[in-house]
Amino acid sequence: MTDVAALAEPRDLEQVRARRSALVKGARGAFWAAFCALLLAFPVIFPNPTVTSIAVFTVIFMTAATAWNAFSGYSGYIALGHAAFFGTGAYTLAVISTDIHMAPGYGVFSLVPLGGLVAAAAAVPIGLIALRTRRHTFVVLTIAIFFIFQLLATNLSFTGGSSGEATPAPAWSAGGYNDRFYYAGLVCLAVAVAVTLLIRRSRFGLQLLAIRDDEDRAAGLGVAVTRVKLVAFVASAFSVGMVGALYAYFLGQIYPQFAFDPLFDLSVALMAFLGGLGTVSGPLLGALLLEPLQQYFTLQFSASDLYLVVYGALFLAVILFMPRGVVPTVAGALAARRERRAERGRA
Amino acid sequence: MTPLLEVSGVSKSFGGLRALDNCSIAVAEGEIAGLIGPNGSGKTTLFNVITGYVRPDSGTVAFRGLPVPAASPAGVFRLGIGRTFQITRIFGRLSVMENMLVATQRHESWWRSVARSAASRAERGRAAELLEFVGLARFAGTPAGRLSYGQRKLLELAYVLVADPAVVLLDEPAGGVNPTLVNEIAERVRELNRAGKTFLIVEHNMELVMSLCHRVTVMHQGAAIVSGPPEAVRADPRVLDAYLGGEDDELVGAGGDARG
Numbered sequence: 001m002t003d004v005a006a007l008a009e010p011r012d013l014e015q016v017r018a019r020r021s022a023l024v025k026g027a028r029g030a031f032w033a034a035f036c037a038l039l040l041a042f043p044v045i046f047p048n049p050t051v052t053s054i055a056v057f058t059v060i061f062m063t064a065a066t067a068w069n070a071f072s073g074y075s076g077y078i079a080l081g082h083a084a085f086f087g088t089g090a091y092t093l094a095v096i097s098t099d100i101h102m103a104p105g106y107g108v109f110s111l112v113p114l115g116g117l118v119a120a121a122a123a124v125p126i127g128l129i130a131l132r133t134r135r136h137t138f139v140v141l142t143i144a145i146f147f148i149f150q151l152l153a154t155n156l157s158f159t160g161g162s163s164g165e166a167t168p169a170p171a172w173s174a175g176g177y178n179d180r181f182y183y184a185g186l187v188c189l190a191v192a193v194a195v196t197l198l199i200r201r202s203r204f205g206l207q208l209l210a211i212r213d214d215e216d217r218a219a220g221l222g223v224a225v226t227r228v229k230l231v232a233f234v235a236s237a238f239s240v241g242m243v244g245a246l247y248a249y250f251l252g253q254i255y256p257q258f259a260f261d262p263l264f265d266l267s268v269a270l271m272a273f274l275g276g277l278g279t280v281s282g283p284l285l286g287a288l289l290l291e292p293l294q295q296y297f298t299l300q301f302s303a304s305d306l307y308l309v310v311y312g313a314l315f316l317a318v319i320l321f322m323p324r325g326v327v328p329t330v331a332g333a334l335a336a337r338r339e340r341r342a343e344r345g346r347a
Numbered sequence: 348m349t350p351l352l353e354v355s356g357v358s359k360s361f362g363g364l365r366a367l368d369n370c371s372i373a374v375a376e377g378e379i380a381g382l383i384g385p386n387g388s389g390k391t392t393l394f395n396v397i398t399g400y401v402r403p404d405s406g407t408v409a410f411r412g413l414p415v416p417a418a419s420p421a422g423v424f425r426l427g428i429g430r431t432f433q434i435t436r437i438f439g440r441l442s443v444m445e446n447m448l449v450a451t452q453r454h455e456s457w458w459r460s461v462a463r464s465a466a467s468r469a470e471r472g473r474a475a476e477l478l479e480f481v482g483l484a485r486f487a488g489t490p491a492g493r494l495s496y497g498q499r500k501l502l503e504l505a506y507v508l509v510a511d512p513a514v515v516l517l518d519e520p521a522g523g524v525n526p527t528l529v530n531e532i533a534e535r536v537r538e539l540n541r542a543g544k545t546f547l548i549v550e551h552n553m554e555l556v557m558s559l560c561h562r563v564t565v566m567h568q569g570a571a572i573v574s575g576p577p578e579a580v581r582a583d584p585r586v587l588d589a590y591l592g593g594e595d596d597e598l599v600g601a602g603g604d605a606r607g
């Protein structure tokens with residue numbers, strides 16, 4: 001039954017493939033090393049405060065898109081209420097730092113992880129309710145819960161209502177002011193990426209992907225689906241809450257409509273979609289492309305809503321031409337080319 | 348001796364339709380039990396009740412003499428009852444190997460499942476063995492969505508076996524599969540049965556049922572009407588009635604008198 005010649009050929013092909021995949025791995029490692037170095041050195045290379053301010057927002061959105069993807073990208077549940085966690089983080093920092101009269105300075109950064117924790121705590125009951133539903137119902141429910149949060153921020157007494165809440169203003173010199181927030185943002189980003197990598201490589205992540213493909217089938221194979229979804233949801237809320245807190249400190253003053261911004265989820269989801277759902281690099285790329293664009297529009301045309309038109313057009317383009325997003329499309333094309341080369345190399 | 352799996356007096360209605368009507372069946376340890384019946388007689392619904400996908404209106408399911416948790420597919424699977432679906436359900440965007448690993452059972456908390464890799468060397472080895480067993484080893488890295496229909500059936504069988512369930516429920520394993528693969532599947536089932544595994548098989552391919560099963564139960568309109576060795580069931584007039592009655596329904600529309 002076994003044909004010796006037929007067996008020998010694939011082995012050759014395997015060797016060619018293995019050699020190439022080692023090359024690819026090396027190239028990928030080098031790319032990520034360069035990418036990290038660039039992120040770290042960015043404020044040194046571009047010290048202009050206008051540029052570093054854009055960089056702070058970009059790092060915040062890279063983190064948020066990565067965290068959003070860690071849940072929605074891997075589970076297939078599209079959540080559009082993560083602004084509730086962003087706002088919760090923002091208000092956690094603003095309210096606590098004001099109430100205990102925190103001295104402006106580095107100490108306030110310690111409230112950033114606390115913002116993440118409070119957002120994560122809020123995500124537990126929300127997840128328990130919303131994750132009972134699926135698909136469209138889930139999407140609508142997350143939006144509804146978000147609006148409840150926005151309403152609460154406007155109407156509760158300790159949030160300062162519609163006049164908002166101020167955060168301590170540090171007396172750092174204008175030159176390096178943004179840099180502190182930028183590096184704090186990088187730490188948050190590192191946390192969000194680490195969480196994503198843990199999910200991607202673990203058994204937990206495999207279960208999450210199985211839920212994405214067929215939740216009932218996964219349950220029928222012993223996967224504790226509710227628990228898996230909830231843990232991913234809460235982990236995602238944690239990172240978003242952290243950058244929410246950082247955002248509040250960076251702005252110095254927050255208002256309900258900005259901390260709980262319905263467009264937040266639109267931006268974050270578009271970033272993840274554009275780059276590629278369920279990939280590590282996709283949301284990073286998406287945020288790197290879109291957030292500076294939005295900031296540029298805001299600065300250049302002082303029409304802060306103009307970017308919505310661009311976003312809408314981009315959304316359409318992505319769905320029509322690259323439904324899987326940039327990273328999976330390009331990776332697929334590269335893999336196909338490698339495969340062809342390997343075939344040819346063997347011939 | 349208590350049967351390995353025992354369904355007693357299970358009923359289930361969908362709206363006005365009585366899909367299961369006081370249905371009782373038993374499967375003994377070590378046998379290959381067959382379940383046949385005309386289309387719509389409730390076979391798949393019975394599988395759904397046993398495996399926790401559908402909550403029965405009344406009746407009980409017992410495994411090794413103990414009640415099976417209702418409406419908990421994960422709980423039922425962990426007890427040792429595995430199943431495949433009439434229309435195969437695989438994880439299309441995961442690789443064939445990853446499909447296998449989803450079914451691997453571990454008793455660990457969620458935080459350990461985050462910290463640990465998708466599978467240990469031993470778990471991978473076991474999964475690879477089973478892929479070899481069903482002849483899918485060379486597709487280990489392929490996205491499962493690219494497999495042919497018959498290959499998906501084999502994959503579903505293989506990943507159910509990963510957890511080493513005591514009894515496996517197969518819903519039409521030969522449906523829509525080419526004859527060579529049907530023989531392949533039958534051979535795998537026999538081999539596993541010789542090693543001690545129990546099967547309950549729903550199948551329309553009578554030749555296969557009669558040659559494979561030790562005992563056959565016939566369902567009709569939601570109830571189990573006859574149960575016995577294949578030859579006896581084949582000769583039973585009630586079975587003929589059930590099938591002919593069903594056909595009459597389709598042909599004439601009313602067809603009540605055919606059953607007398």
Ligand SMILES: Nc1ncnc2c1ncn2[C@@H]1O[C@H](COP(=O)(O)OP(=O)(O)OP(=O)(O)O)[C@@H](O)[C@H]1O
Pocket residue numbers: 361364365366384385386387388389390391392393433
């Ligand atoms: N979820 C459901 N909702 C409504 N009706 C259902 C549902 N599941 C099954 N039914 C109905 O219950 C009856 C029994 O269906 P079931 O699938 O159990 O039959 P079956 O014996 O498996 O048939 P087949 O041989 O065609 O697979 C059918 O009339 C079917 O339409």
Ligand SMILES: [Mg+2]
Pocket residue numbers: 390391392433518
């Ligand atoms: Mg059926």
